Amino acid sequence: MARVRMRDVAEHAGVSVRTVSNVVNGYSHVSPDTRSKVQRSLDELGYRMDYLARGLRSGRTGFIALAVPFVAEPYFAELAEAVIRAAGRRDITVLIESTAGDSEVERRILEGGLTNVADGVLLSALTLPASDIATKKPDFPLVMLGEHSVGDQFPRVGIDNVEAARTAVEHLLGQGCRRIVALGRNGSENGRQRTEGYERAMSAARVRRVNWMVVPVEDWTRDQGYAAVRELLEGDGPLPDAIFAFNDALAVGALRALDASGVRVPEDVAVAGIDAIQESAYTHPPLTSIAPDLDVIAERALALLEEQMQSPNAPEQSPPAEVPREESAAPAIVEDTPFRLVIRDSSAWSPKTP
Amino acid sequence: MARVRMRDVAEHAGVSVRTVSNVVNGYSHVSPDTRSKVQRSLDELGYRMDYLARGLRSGRTGFIALAVPFVAEPYFAELAEAVIRAAGRRDITVLIESTAGDSEVERRILEGGLTNVADGVLLSALTLPASDIATKKPDFPLVMLGEHSVGDQFPRVGIDNVEAARTAVEHLLGQGCRRIVALGRNGSENGRQRTEGYERAMSAARVRRVNWMVVPVEDWTRDQGYAAVRELLEGDGPLPDAIFAFNDALAVGALRALDASGVRVPEDVAVAGIDAIQESAYTHPPLTSIAPDLDVIAERALALLEEQMQSPNAPEQSPPAEVPREESAAPAIVEDTPFRLVIRDSSAWSPKTP
DNA sequence: ACAGGACCTTGCAACGATGCAAAAGATCAC
């Protein structure tokens, strides 16, 4: 059975191809009679739209692309799930692309590598250096997820990383901890911001600088968290009384290392993370974490994307710019979405179940 | 800057559109002179292929679709990552679709809902009832992942679930466990097979039937594993001495429930799972599990898919079938891929680190 | 000098759908 095209349906129903198209697209001026006749043929032949062909002609594919560094990282997987849910409510299909944390791939996406196949792009950039972001000005709908890009010339949706980190550290301070390790600084902007949140909280609590401690890692993964804490424990410095991990994956690794060394959590060392991935409710002990509202992030990101997709964009016929157009662009859209502090046993003494 | 088309490049370089196409596609009979001239224009104008248009004309999009029940389930996320890696080696882009475990969506995919946009489909079906699978005969390249479908008329790649389960249970038996609970039966074929593996192992070890125990769940998720074990512990029956969870997510939930109740693992109850998701190396204690080789699965699946994509398929002009074509189809291709038993502390007394 | 190739380049039509605008038919006021 070869592919059924509109032409086939048209012949079967005895109408023109255009009329079939009208029925399929719910055009209003079609007589009920014709509509049902066509619909019957449609069903009978099992017609399915060729989205490629439609996309070619109409410029709309019905797809959006979501680019994340690693699909298998729980946070990104859960984010993807939220985006898929939100897109489903809008009859949009999500195409997920993995950048493998490669800045080359991220650059290619910024330059439009996915625009032919997707109407818009959600990019969760990991490594993209500020310089690249600053110079590019994409001519297609794009929304950045989660990362405060320096220039902020693209719309961005995500939690305020500084505030999130500060909230977590404040909580640990509130539990009486003072020697708090910040685990996870790396080259990323995100890492910088979470470091800043840590410093602000420590500073505000007047913790002596000698007790500050920032431990670098390469990636925000379980094994890096494990290795870093392992090293920390083997060192000869005094033990910290808390670990603030920049994400839950690091925290999971940290918990494992502490457990393996017989360090009690939270009695000896309290632990908190960021992301509140599902896994974090099942660690030993369950992990205190900052929970971004992924559904809100996805919803807002899609709304912003749709806004851009609807605006004519007017790339060519824009009237001669009055202002020389140098950085006179619209003010950056930066949406900070809400987050919650989820307190679990890893930082508190009132046991809870997942 | 509007979209740059081949026509624009052709004009800029002073050649025909077709020649540009030839250069872009690496056609061999192009003079070095022309090639470099075109290449220069290509770069200068920043040309990017419109994959939609190419796909429309040539029938090849360069995409394959991977449909999994839930992107956020670690096993599927890791599987997706493996598929993406394998596809990357072949210059294929993977489009990930989430079926949300909805058999309606799975059916739609089997009927070809993704064929316009993808050259082939990898489907990891969860709920698809045998009846549906049995009656459909897709006219596009399709490979099933992981699930032994009853009819097995589609190529399938994955571990032998019966053997995998048997291996895990044999290991627990080898540790001296006898009252082993199988955790995770549900309506799925996969669940049936893992139950069978459990039963075979128990039977072979001559464990008295009164000690067999199969606990049903709805989904193979952490919370279901937690709830089921919680219930088990609250019941008045004697405690099991081991839990064999049908996947690691269930095992993670089980471990948490045991931990919360103060049951020691593995001293009181040993635990083993299937999948060996990354998370399983970081549980308390680290989880013994069956590790399928995801890279092999992905690699073999793509190879089978490419085989189908290359074969002409000849759906219409096939010579009048000598045999009435009823179920005389080619023998099922079922590739069982290797797996390993990864022994960690949850079932053994020789401590290991992740 | 010329047929036969090999090499390079090109024009045309087509993939399956929709934008556009006009044609055909129906309805109504006067």
Next chain:
DNA sequence: GTGATCTTTTGCATCGTTGCAAGGTCCTGT
């Protein structure tokens, strides 16, 4: 009955690319 208006249906061109096959040009061997 006639034009005006509204509804319903249609034909044609077109989106950006590649398949096909032909048209050149330049060797090569005889």
